[in-house]
Amino acid sequence: MRTSRLRLLAAAGITLATLSLTACQDGTGTADEGSGRPDATATADTPTAPSSKPSADGTPSNAPSQAGAGTDGDKASSNGSGSGSGSGSGKEKGTGQGKGSDDGPRTFAACNGSNTTVTAQPVSRPVNHMLITVKNTGGKLCDLTYYPVLRFDEMQWVPQPVEASKPQAVVSLNPGESAYAGVLLSAADGSGDGGTTGQKLTVGFQGRTPNSSGGPSAIPSLPAKGVYYDSSLAVTYWQQSMDDALTY
Numbered sequence: 001m002r003t004s005r006l007r008l009l010a011a012a013g014i015t016l017a018t019l020s021l022t023a024c025q026d027g028t029g030t031a032d033e034g035s036g037r038p039d040a041t042a043t044a045d046t047p048t049a050p051s052s053k054p055s056a057d058g059t060p061s062n063a064p065s066q067a068g069a070g071t072d073g074d075k076a077s078s079n080g081s082g083s084g085s086g087s088g089s090g091k092e093k094g095t096g097q098g099k100g101s102d103d104g105p106r107t108f109a110a111c112n113g114s115n116t117t118v119t120a121q122p123v124s125r126p127v128n129h130m131l132i133t134v135k136n137t138g139g140k141l142c143d144l145t146y147y148p149v150l151r152f153d154e155m156q157w158v159p160q161p162v163e164a165s166k167p168q169a170v171v172s173l174n175p176g177e178s179a180y181a182g183v184l185l186s187a188a189d190g191s192g193d194g195g196t197t198g199q200k201l202t203v204g205f206q207g208r209t210p211n212s213s214g215g216p217s218a219i220p221s222l223p224a225k226g227v228y229y230d231s232s233l234a235v236t237y238w239q240q241s242m243d244d245a246l247t248y
Contacts (some may be wrong), residue, residue, distance in 0.1 A: 061169075086189070094157075111142035111173055112205040112215030120201055120220040121229060129246060130183040130227065132203060132220070136173035144171040144238040145214065146206045148181050150227060152198030162248045165236035180245035182236045185229040192230030199226045 115138030122130045136142055147161040162184070171179045186192050201222055205214035239245040 011135070019248065046082070062075050097110055098174060107210055109140060109142045110207055111136060111144045111179075112177075113218035114216045115139075115142055115187035116173075116218065118218035118220045119202050120183075120203070120222060120227075123246065126246060127230065128185045130180055130185055131245060132181045132183060132235075133178055133242075134180070134218075135178040136175050141172055141174050144179050144205070145208060146210055147235050147237045149204030149206065150183065150233070151202045151204070152196075152227070153200050154199075159233040162234050162236045165248050166241065166246070167237055171238040171240055172194055175242065180239050180242045182239075182245040182248055184232060184234045184248070185227060187230065187232040192232035193232035195228060197223070197226040199229050201227070 110136060115133045115136065117137050118135075119133045119135075120130055132148060134144065150159050162182075163180075173179055186195060199222065203218045203220060203222060205217065206212060207214040236245055236248050
């Protein structure tokens with residue numbers, strides 16, 4: 001009898017173990033046993049690790065969104081724009097200063113009969129000499145180039161310049177200033193020929209190039225008795241000082 005009871009208990013234990021195993025296999029087990037399986041919703045909400053594999057255009061798949069990239073781009077654009085503006089400002093300033101400089105070449109203005117007064121006066125020393133004086137009566141600086149072109153009355157030849165008197169620079173006259181030229185009227189030893197007395201003298205002015213016209217001529221007054229001259233007639237280049245003009 002006892003043996004039979006033991007067999008029944010053993011059979012009952014086997015039956016319970018079988019039922020428990022079956023429940024685990026068909027999903028009818030306890031909630032604790034099923035909680036270890038990942039839930040579908042939790043899987044969808046869990047962020048995945050970014051991939052470092054680049055896309056077709058070389059941009060990493062985990063690159064910032066368009067909004068973030070746009071922010072960086074705006075900063076770069078702003079920096080570039082500011083640099084360009086500064087450079088442009090410097091150039092404009094330099095250009096302005098170039099245009100306002102006073103170091104450029106001065107416009108040539110010839111001294112002539114329209115902006116000067118001219119006198120011609122024989123002097124006692126040196127002998128047989130005459131001094132021509134030109135005073136700037138205009139309102140701006142003018143230049144006396146080369147030498148005066150002299151003509152007594154209707155003479156058909158032009159007196160030659162004394163080349164030794166050629167200055168190193170053009171003589172320039174500010175308003176109110178004067179310049180001079182000396183005239184050798186005749187040879188002191190009487191070696192000249194064709195001597196005659198002139199009653200009228202015309203003083204011509206040259207331009208920027210030799211023998212070019214510098215503007216209106218001047219006709220200074222001569223002594224009442226006139227001025228004697230011969231073939232030795234010669235004239236100096238324009239000089240800044242009276243002494244230099246009468247040296248030759």
